[in-house]
Every structure is written in structure tokens, then in C-alpha cells.
Amino acid sequence: MSSQTQFAGALREQRKPMHSFWFKRLGIVSNFWTLALVLLLVCVTIVPIVFIFLGSFKPLGLLIGNEWTLKHYRQVWSDPFTYILVRNTVIFAAGSTLIGIVIALLLSWLIERTDLPGRGVFRAATILPMVTPPLLLAIGWVLLMSPAVGFIPTFLASVLGTRLDWLNLYSLGGMMFVMGLAYVPTGVLMFSPIMRNMDPAYEEASRLSGASAVETVWRVSLPFLMPSILSTATLLFIVGMLAFDIPAIIGNAGQVFVMSTEVYRLLHGELELPNYGAAAAFNSILFVVLMLFLVLYSRLVKNARRFVTVSGRAYRPTRYRLGKWRTASFLFVVGYFLLGVALPFIALIWVSLTPYLTGFNLDLLTTLSMGAYGEVLADNRFWTATGHATVVGLFAAIGAIALALAVSRVSLNPRGLIGRLVAPLSMLPLGIPHLMMGIALVFMMLNLRFLSLHNTLWIIAIGHIIAYLPIASRMMQLGMIQLSGELEEAAMTSGANTWQRLRGIVIPLMMPTFIAIFIWMFVHSIREFSIAVILQGGGNEVLSTLLFDFWSNSFPGKAAAMSTMITLALLLLAIGSMWLTGRRREK
Amino acid sequence: MQFDRIDRRTLLKGLGGAAALTAFGAGARQAQAETLDEVIRGAEKEGALFWYDSLGGGQEALEEFQKEYPFIKKVEYVRVPGAQKVSRFVQESLAGGPSGDILNQAAPANQTLIDQGLAIPVDWAGLGVSDKLIGNEYLISTVSVVTVIIYNTNLVKGDDIPRTWQDMVDPKWANRTGKYARAAEMDAISVAWGPEKTLEYVREYAKLKPRLAESTAALNQAVGSGELHVGFTAYDSAVRLKESGAPIDFHSPDIAVVASLYSLVSKAGANPNAAKLFLAWMSTPKGAKAFEDHVLRGNAFVEGTHANQIVSAADNIVYRSPEDLIKNAEEINAFDRNIENILQGRA
Numbered sequence: 001m002s003s004q005t006q007f008a009g010a011l012r013e014q015r016k017p018m019h020s021f022w023f024k025r026l027g028i029v030s031n032f033w034t035l036a037l038v039l040l041l042v043c044v045t046i047v048p049i050v051f052i053f054l055g056s057f058k059p060l061g062l063l064i065g066n067e068w069t070l071k072h073y074r075q076v077w078s079d080p081f082t083y084i085l086v087r088n089t090v091i092f093a094a095g096s097t098l099i100g101i102v103i104a105l106l107l108s109w110l111i112e113r114t115d116l117p118g119r120g121v122f123r124a125a126t127i128l129p130m131v132t133p134p135l136l137l138a139i140g141w142v143l144l145m146s147p148a149v150g151f152i153p154t155f156l157a158s159v160l161g162t163r164l165d166w167l168n169l170y171s172l173g174g175m176m177f178v179m180g181l182a183y184v185p186t187g188v189l190m191f192s193p194i195m196r197n198m199d200p201a202y203e204e205a206s207r208l209s210g211a212s213a214v215e216t217v218w219r220v221s222l223p224f225l226m227p228s229i230l231s232t233a234t235l236l237f238i239v240g241m242l243a244f245d246i247p248a249i250i251g252n253a254g255q256v257f258v259m260s261t262e263v264y265r266l267l268h269g270e271l272e273l274p275n276y277g278a279a280a281a282f283n284s285i286l287f288v289v290l291m292l293f294l295v296l297y298s299r300l301v302k303n304a305r306r307f308v309t310v311s312g313r314a315y316r317p318t319r320y321r322l323g324k325w326r327t328a329s330f331l332f333v334v335g336y337f338l339l340g341v342a343l344p345f346i347a348l349i350w351v352s353l354t355p356y357l358t359g360f361n362l363d364l365l366t367t368l369s370m371g372a373y374g375e376v377l378a379d380n381r382f383w384t385a386t387g388h389a390t391v392v393g394l395f396a397a398i399g400a401i402a403l404a405l406a407v408s409r410v411s412l413n414p415r416g417l418i419g420r421l422v423a424p425l426s427m428l429p430l431g432i433p434h435l436m437m438g439i440a441l442v443f444m445m446l447n448l449r450f451l452s453l454h455n456t457l458w459i460i461a462i463g464h465i466i467a468y469l470p471i472a473s474r475m476m477q478l479g480m481i482q483l484s485g486e487l488e489e490a491a492m493t494s495g496a497n498t499w500q501r502l503r504g505i506v507i508p509l510m511m512p513t514f515i516a517i518f519i520w521m522f523v524h525s526i527r528e529f530s531i532a533v534i535l536q537g538g539g540n541e542v543l544s545t546l547l548f549d550f551w552s553n554s555f556p557g558k559a560a561a562m563s564t565m566i567t568l569a570l571l572l573l574a575i576g577s578m579w580l581t582g583r584r585r586e587k
Numbered sequence: 588m589q590f591d592r593i594d595r596r597t598l599l600k601g602l603g604g605a606a607a608l609t610a611f612g613a614g615a616r617q618a619q620a621e622t623l624d625e626v627i628r629g630a631e632k633e634g635a636l637f638w639y640d641s642l643g644g645g646q647e648a649l650e651e652f653q654k655e656y657p658f659i660k661k662v663e664y665v666r667v668p669g670a671q672k673v674s675r676f677v678q679e680s681l682a683g684g685p686s687g688d689i690l691n692q693a694a695p696a697n698q699t700l701i702d703q704g705l706a707i708p709v710d711w712a713g714l715g716v717s718d719k720l721i722g723n724e725y726l727i728s729t730v731s732v733v734t735v736i737i738y739n740t741n742l743v744k745g746d747d748i749p750r751t752w753q754d755m756v757d758p759k760w761a762n763r764t765g766k767y768a769r770a771a772e773m774d775a776i777s778v779a780w781g782p783e784k785t786l787e788y789v790r791e792y793a794k795l796k797p798r799l800a801e802s803t804a805a806l807n808q809a810v811g812s813g814e815l816h817v818g819f820t821a822y823d824s825a826v827r828l829k830e831s832g833a834p835i836d837f838h839s840p841d842i843a844v845v846a847s848l849y850s851l852v853s854k855a856g857a858n859p860n861a862a863k864l865f866l867a868w869m870s871t872p873k874g875a876k877a878f879e880d881h882v883l884r885g886n887a888f889v890e891g892t893h894a895n896q897i898v899s900a901a902d903n904i905v906y907r908s909p910e911d912l913i914k915n916a917e918e919i920n921a922f923d924r925n926i927e928n929i930l931q932g933r934a
Contacts, residue, residue: 148814268674356833357812454682
């Protein structure tokens with residue numbers, strides 16, 4: 001052996017401890033799969049956004065050529081209309097968040113903490129608005145509130161004897177109202193469990209100190225809830241900043257433009273090429289702002305945990321007596337379900353039966369027919385889109401379960417620096433509105449053409465997996481936390497490897513959670529619109545984009561008939577899921 | 588928001604540097620002489636035709652074509668909103684295709700895509716297409732959009748029925764009128780009025796806060812339902828709604844305007860020969876008539892079509908010539924963008 005070889009060998013030996021130190025520190029050696037998971041998460045969350053960000057500095061908006069430019073940013077910010085868009089967007093997002101939070105808080109409190117009559121029925125009924133996609137809600141509300149022919153203006157005009165021209169749905173106020181209604185189910189989902197499980201000790205102390213019910217709610221309950229309220233509000237605000245479906249249906253009709261409709265317009269110009277550069281600049285700026293909100297959100301969530309409202313003691317939260325407010329409260333809750341579900345659905349049914357788009361008119365009763373349903377069912381596009389939506393839903397649901405399982409296992413027991421990256425990476429999509437996610441994927445597939453993802457169902461399914469990963473991971477973690485670690489430890493002691501432990505213990509015990517996530521993902525994939533509409537080509541049409549096409553191309557009867565069928569199908573699916581998970585839990 | 592158009596030179600330079608984008612950025616080319624027989628032989632090998640557009644009845648029209656050329660085994664028409672078809676076309680071309688085999692829209696907008704190298708040059712004369720339909724070696728006139736004034740017959744009666752362009756800017760229609768979101772008829776009327784008077788008219792009209800619909804069909808529905816009282820629309824889409832029993836009627840304004848749409852053969856399409864054959868068939872009286880019967884949108888420059896009869900019978904009719912549309916494509920696009928910005932309250 002030459003001295004040179006000996007030296008090299010010695011050097012290798014000398015370096016080894018340092019090498020293994022960093023590998024160990026980063027958790028690479030012991031966590032190959034964790035590293036693979038982190039890389040996968042980076043590919044699906046960071047890389048698409050990087051393509052947008054870099055694209056915003058390229059002349060064409062795509063990573064082509066060697067030139068770099070700031071012209072897209074100059075164009076965006078030198079245009080006075082940008083500031084109108086920003087103002088409209090902030091008002092829209094903030095206003096709809098406020099409306100959604102206030103209604104959701106009141107509903108949750110009335111159902112969970114008061115002696116509201118029929119609260120059990122109302123609690124079960126909260127599932128109804130969840131299955132109504134915002135797109136359908138918007139169409140339903142157009143039919144209800146359209147200034148000249150909507151059910152509500154027509155009814156009010158007949159009662160009051162005059163038209164209320166100020167009651168205009170096609171306005172920022174109208175958009176905020178409908179978006180606020182669309183937010184209520186999420187708000188109720190967030191607030192109800194907290195209110196249901198609140199430790200009553202502080203409230204009881206307040207009441208014993210002579211405070212009235214209103215004072216107790218205002219001074220004790222509300223401050224306890226405030227971190228949860230703020231975190232939910234931040235989340236809804238983020239969603240509202242680039243929500244597309246309601247602004248597209250209601251805002252465009254009234255020429256009230258927000259940033260999401262502008263980004264869509266930039267990518268769908270008729271007189272010129274899609275302006276990828278300006279769209280990228282818009283999205284990059286918004287992304288930075290939304291990431292700040294996401295940081296705020298995660299801080300608020302951490303802060304919310306400090307305000308522990310659920311203790312280990314056995315207790316039953318006190319129910320407030322509504323007294324003279326009982327009827328008014330009951331009417332408020334009924335009113336919400338009427339406005340949020342029943343009336344838009346009735347409007348959809350009516351229009352699905354009329355020969356052309358029209359308001360409620362008894363003279364038309366003789367002309368009503370199921371023709372639109374027949375047309376939809378006879379339309380090949382409907383069946384193709386149904387098949388596509390099912391494939392996308394199945395792939396997205398299975399993919400989300402697999403990814404959420406991997407994310408949750410690492411997040412709940414992170415090892416090394418790499419392991420600790422998993423949780424924040426999986427939460428990142430929470431700060432990326434669906435429209436932006438769709439655009440990020442467009443940029444990714446246009447820049448990575450060798451993947452041949454354009455115009456495929458897979459790209460939409462991937463978009464859905466990424467977009468819903470934070471929620472799926474949260475659901476998975478909640479399920480995993482309930483599993484006792486002893487079982488896995490026993491299996492590990494007996495020599496079972498990771499796969500054997502997963503197959504023998506985790507998967508069977510987690511089956512109710514898997515089913516819940518599967519159904520939730522499937523339903524949300526079917527309802528999702530913003531990602532699908534941006535990614536659709538000629539060959540990957542799904543139900544939500546077909547519905548938008550029917551509506552935009554002026555087949556209101558077919559759009560309404562399809563909406564009715566989708567709502568009923570999703571409702572049956574949701575009820576079936578509740579029944580199924582309930583039965584499995586009983587077993 | 589008003590953005591500069593993407594600079595063509597930059598585009599071509601950037602795309603030229605990207606070897607991967609072989610289907611994009613080659614710029615305009617010369618058409619190779621070819622005969623109808625050669626195109627038929629090519630179409631026979633391809634055996635399919637794929638097209639998306641915003642017109643109703645497109646699938647039936649393609650099936651009529653299929654009857655004439657049964658070796659085209661598969662014809663597929665996907666109806667998309669007018670505002671989406673160009674972005675789909677461009678996006679699919681950028682992604683390496685395949686995209687639709689044909690793109691049918693206003694000539695200036697199509698010319699922009701031709702300049703980016705997204706179309707195939709065709710020897711139209713060699714395929715037997717009449718000279719008066721040929722815009723250039725990429726474009727031929729395929730359909731004409733005849734603008735009409737539409738109104739709700741329950742809400743607008745007698746002397747209130749608008750008959751002239753001037754009637755349509757009466758303040759009584761504030762919040763009760765609408766039109767297709769694009770410049771369309773406002774561009775066409777500029778042939779009679781000139782750009783200044785047209786923009787003045789557009790500003791007057793914009794004061795009424797018109798509903799700008801994503802398609803003429805959507806606009807018609809709004810008039811039929813009574814949401815809007817009057818509007819500008821396309822003849823073909825209004826006919827369909829009237830036949831469904833909706834309370835609407837329509838007629839040409841005092842100065843009739845016709846906007847011709849031109850088609851190109853897509854470079855990213857999988858069936859270029861079938862596309863050429865289809866467009867050549869559409870230029871024949873038989874093809875144009877069959878197309879019009881299903882789509883209700885005929886070609887004003889092909890004898891025997893209803894559109895041709897309307898144009899021939901009109902006393903006062905204006906339209907842009909093919910030379911004007913193609914030679915002045917950039918100026919027309921800029922003018923149309925200006926009109927759209929005024930209507931949307933952006934300018």
C-alpha cells in the first residue's frame with residue numbers, strides 16, 4: 001500500500017465521524033424514508049411555487065431563455081386598476097370572513113351551549129351545507145337574488161309594492177354575503193367541538209360572582225375562544241384572498257373584479273397570449289403576503305393550545321337558558337339553513353324544471369318538465385366527466401391517505417432536522433389558495449414537459465392531494481393520537497418491522513379514520529373547482545368544470561339539473577360515510 | 588388592468604432558444620403547394636378530427652362532415668366558453684400538444700397566434716377555396732356573426748323597443764342592458780363611424796353599466812329571464828333561445844354589422860390534414876349550408892347561406908374586409924382592448 005493510499009484511508013477514517021455526525025444530526029442515515037418524504041413534499045409544495053416565482057422574472061413568464069426582467073412587476077404595480085383589485089379583494093376576504101365567523105359562532109354556541117329547541121337535529125343538519133359546493137351555492141343565490149327575477153326580490157317587491165334596487169347581489173356586498181354563507185360550515189366545524197368540550201369552571205365562577213349570562217359570554221367564554229376565532233378567521237381570510245368560484249359567478253356579472261378573477265382573465269385572454277408573466281407576478285406577491293398570514297395562523301394555533309379549554313375532569317358544560325330569546329334563536333338557526341341550503345337548492349330545482357331561465361312564476365307550472373335531467377343524462381360529456389371525477393376522487397383520496405399517513409407518523413415523532421421539516425411542509429398548502437395551486441401546477445407542467453402531465457386526470461388529482469394534505473394530515477394525526485403506543489411497542493419488541501406494524505396494528509385500528517378521510521377527500525375532490533378549471537384541457541373535464549361550462553355557456557336548466565344531482569349524490573355519500581364510520585366505531 | 592402584449596421578438600427569441608419546444612416558436616412559414624387529393628390521403632391516415640369552440644351544434648356539424656368523408660372515423664367537438672378556447676389552445680401548444688385541430692375566432696386575434704408560429708400554412712387555393720374567403724395562407728373566413736338587438740317582449744313593448752344604435756344608449760336602459768364581454772359589434776361599427784365616434788359611443792354605453800356576459804348565449808338568457816331588458820347579441824344564439832319559448836325577440840339595428848370569424852389549422856393538432864379538409868368543406872356552399880343548419884351561424888360570403896341572404900338584403904351593412912383585419916391586426920387588437928377596458932371600467 002502506497003503512502004498516498006494510506007493517507008487517503010486515514011483521511012477517510014478521520015472524516016467518518018464528522019460525516020456520520022451530520023447525517024445523524026439531519027436524520028438522513030436512520031431515516032431514508034423520511035428524507036424521501038421530505039423530498040416528495042418539497043416537489044409538490046415548494047417546486048411549483050418556485051416555478052411561479054422564477055417565472056415572474058422571465059419575459060414570457062415561463063423558464064425559457066436567459067433573460068430576466070422586472071417588467072411584470074412594473075406592469076402590475078404601475079396600473080391604477082391593481083389597487084382597485086387589491087382593495088376589492090381585501091374587502092371581500094375580510095367581509096366574508098367576518099360574516100362567516102359571526103354566523104358560525106352564533107350557530108355553534110346556540111347548538112352546543114344553549115337549550116335551543118331541536119338542537120340535535122340542527123347538529124346533524126350541519127352536514128348539509130358542507131356538501132353544497134360554493135359554485136352551486138353561488139348559482140343558487142343568483143337564481144334567488146337576481147335583481148329582476150330572483151325569488152327574494154320578486155317576493156319582496158310583491159309584499160312592499162316596490163322594487164328594492166339597492167338589494168343587489170351583483171356587488172361586493174352580495175359576494176361577501178354568499179362567501180360568508182359558504183364559510184359557515186367550516187367555522188361550525190372548528191368552533192363546535194371547542195364549545196362542546198369547554199370546561200365550565202370559569203363560566204360557573206363568573207355566574208357565581210353575579211355576572212349575567214351576556215357578561216359571562218362576553219368576558220369569559222369569548223376570550224377563551226378568541227385564539228380559535230382568530231386562527232379560523234386567518235385561515236378563511238387566506239382562502240378568501242384567491243377564492244374564485246363565487247367571484248366568477250357573482251362578481252363578474254356585476255363587474256366587481258377581485259384578484260382571483262383578474263389572474264384568471266390574464267390566463268384566458270382572447271386578444272392576446274395568456275399573460276403568464278403578469279399572472280406569476282400577481283401570484284408571487286400574493287404568495288408572500290399569504291405566507292405571512294400562514295405564519296400568523298400557525299402562531300395563533302399554538303397560542304390557542306395555551307388556552308386549554310378541555311381538561312381531564314369529567315364534566316358536562318352548562319347550557320344557557322335562552323328564555324325569551326328562544327324563538328328568535330330558533331328562527332335564526334332555521335333562517336341560516338333556509339338561506340345556506342334550502343332556498344338555493346329549491347331555486348336550483350325550479351330552474352332545472354323550467355324551459356328557460358326565469359323567476360318563480362305560477363303560470364309556468366304547466367310547462368315544467370324533467371327535460372333538463374334527461375338532457376344531462378343523455379349527454380356523453382356528463383358521463384365522461386362523472387368517470388373522470390370518480391377517477392380523480394379515488395386517486396386523490398387514496399393518495400392523500402397514503403401521504404397523510406406518512407406525514408403523520410413522522411410529524412408525531414420527528415427525528416432530526418429533516419424529520420422536523422415534514423410538519424411545516426405538509427401545512428404549507430394551507431397558505432396557497434386553490435387557484436394559485438392550479439396556476440403553480442400549470443407552470444410546473446409547462447416547464448417540466450417531459451412529465452406529460454398536461455391534460456391528464458393525474459395532474460388534477462395531484463392538485464387535490466396537495467391542496468387537501470393539511471386537512472387530511474390533521475385528521476390522520478387526530479386518529480393516530482388516539483392509538484396507544486403500547487401496541488406498536490409490543491410488536492416492535494417482538495421483532496415486527498415497520499410494514500408489519502403498519503399492516504397488523506396501525507391500518508386495522510385506523511380503518512375508521514381512513515374511511516373518514518377517504519370520504520372527505522372524495523367529496524371535496526368532486527366539489528373542487530378552482531384547481532380543476534385552471535388545469536383542464538380538452539380531455540380531463542370533471543363534473544365541477546362541466547357544470548361551470550354549462551352555466552357559462554348558458555344552459556341554466558342543465559346546470560341546475562346537474563347541480564341538483566351532484567348535491568343529492570354528495571349528501572348520500574356524506575350520510576353513508578357518517579353511518580359507516582359510526583358503525584365501525586361501535587364495533 | 589392594461590398590460591402590454593408579450594413582445595413578439597422576445598417571445599420568438601426565448602422560444603427559439605428552447606430546443607424542447609419544437610412545436611412552438613417557429614414563426615410564419617410558406618405554404619407548400621398541395622392538392623385536395625393529397626390532403627384527403629393524409630386525412631384518411633389520420634382518421635380523426637378534434638375541435639373545441641363556443642358554438643352550439645358543433646358536434647352535429649362535424650358529423651355532417653363525417654358523412655361526406657366517412658374515413659374520418661372519429662369526430663369530437665368540445666364546447667367551451669369563448670373566453671377559454673384561446674388559452675386552452677395556447678397552453679396545450681406550449682405543453683407540446685396535442686391541442687384542437689382548428690381554431691376559429693376573430694382574424695386579428697388569430698393573427699397573433701400565427702405570428703407566434705402556432706399555425707400551419709395552407710395552400711387554400713390549391714384546395715379549391717374561393718379567393719374571397721382566403722384571408723392569407725393561414726386563415727380562411729368560416730363563419731359570420733350577425734349582430735342583432737335583443738329585447739324581452741314582456742318588459743319592452745311598442746315604442747320602447749330599441750331599433751337604432753342610438754336607442755341602445757338611452758339612459759332608461761341603465762343596469763338593464765348587456766352585451767358579450769368582447770369588443771365584437773363595437774369594433775365592427777367603427778368601420779361606419781371611425782374610431783373616435785365609436786369610442787365616444789362605447790363610453791356612452793359604458794355609463795349604462797352594461798352586463799358583460801362571457802358568451803352571447805349567457806347574455807340572451809339574462810334578457811329572456813328579464814334580468815336585462817335589452818342587449819346586443821349574435822343572431823344565431825338568439826334564434827335558439829326564441830325557439831325554446833323564451834319571451835324574447837330581436838332585429839338588426841339601423842346599421843347592420845357583420846363580424847367574420849377566421850379559422851386556422853393548429854400546429855399542435857394531431858390531425859392537420861383532416862382540419863384542412865374540414866375547413867375546405869366549410870367553404871363550399873354545401874358545407875357552409877350544412878354547418879349553418881346545425882350551428883345557426885353561416886358564412887356571409889358563401890352564397891346560399893342564410894347569413895349571405897341577410898347581408899345581401901341589408902341596406903346599410905358594414906364589416907371589416909379581410910385585408911383590413913389581417914394587415915391591421917395589431918392596431919385592431921389594441922383598439923378592441925381599449926373598447927373592452929372602457930366597458931369594464933378600466934380606462
